[in-house]
Amino acid sequence: MQNICILCGTNNYAQKLYESNVRDEDLNERVFSARRLPDRLHGTILRCKKCGLVYASPLIDTATLADLYKTSAYTYSGEETYIKKTYARYLARLANELNVRKTPRTYLDIGCGNGFMLEAAKELGFQEVLGAEPSSHAIAQAADSVRGGIAQGMFSAELIGENRVDALTCFQTVDHITDPVAFVAECLRVLKPGGLALFINHNIGSFTARILGERCPMIDIEHTYLHTPQTMKILFEKEGFSDIRTFAVRNDYPIHYWAHLFPGPKKIKEPLISFLKKNVVGKIVIPLYAGNLGLIAQKPNL
Numbered sequence: 001m002q003n004i005c006i007l008c009g010t011n012n013y014a015q016k017l018y019e020s021n022v023r024d025e026d027l028n029e030r031v032f033s034a035r036r037l038p039d040r041l042h043g044t045i046l047r048c049k050k051c052g053l054v055y056a057s058p059l060i061d062t063a064t065l066a067d068l069y070k071t072s073a074y075t076y077s078g079e080e081t082y083i084k085k086t087y088a089r090y091l092a093r094l095a096n097e098l099n100v101r102k103t104p105r106t107y108l109d110i111g112c113g114n115g116f117m118l119e120a121a122k123e124l125g126f127q128e129v130l131g132a133e134p135s136s137h138a139i140a141q142a143a144d145s146v147r148g149g150i151a152q153g154m155f156s157a158e159l160i161g162e163n164r165v166d167a168l169t170c171f172q173t174v175d176h177i178t179d180p181v182a183f184v185a186e187c188l189r190v191l192k193p194g195g196l197a198l199f200i201n202h203n204i205g206s207f208t209a210r211i212l213g214e215r216c217p218m219i220d221i222e223h224t225y226l227h228t229p230q231t232m233k234i235l236f237e238k239e240g241f242s243d244i245r246t247f248a249v250r251n252d253y254p255i256h257y258w259a260h261l262f263p264g265p266k267k268i269k270e271p272l273i274s275f276l277k278k279n280v281v282g283k284i285v286i287p288l289y290a291g292n293l294g295l296i297a298q299k300p301n302l
């Protein structure tokens, strides 16, 4: 089925960016694991000329996706330290605004993987930390201190509870959701009035995305909708969030991880990455604004 722009509710402004290069046999667990090497597999990609949203059309059906994520292998390999540092810098803003050192607050990470951000939230002073994660393989790798707070399943208000949390985060997850409008509505339900949401995801309007075009790792079969700061703002306004702020995200990654993210043939990349991982040069941390956007929004107080 053809997909439409979920923000404008129509396909009237659709412009075809890229043709699909997917075959049926590509739909397996390996393709759907977190942060595998980008191999530039993607469906037909459209862009809405009115709002700027980029989206796959048709979408892979939700049931197939849920199944694939449930069984997907969890393949982070030591980069959590750097990812955690980047995300924690922005989570600290929420911690400050919610005054977590003085007031007991509950935190939720949606798509929490092995729960490394739950550990970060504890360090920042959140009293209770929760996670939602479909992959049992990921949950099995969580630290004992946080595993008990992780609910297994695709995120929903039913899974977590209504008016349950003061802060929620969604890191590199919204791009994978088949219905982001319903997803953001569920986020609003889960938050207490005055609670804050922090989203970090790809910015398809960024310089990196525009330069790389079809070779950009964002153009990927796992991504359903790709946002710009403007489309994220429209999405959150639509669902009733207030005080919406968007910003460019600074990633502090070592050179070997930047090498992993940049496009190129596997033949060259795999040996290069393993060389850099063993070499002191590969461990140098370089801060870059590499095409991620952040958003902080509030659930209105009653």
Ligand SMILES: [Zn+2]
Pocket: 005, 006, 007, 008, 009, 013, 048, 049, 050, 051, 052, 053
């Ligand atoms: Zn649109």
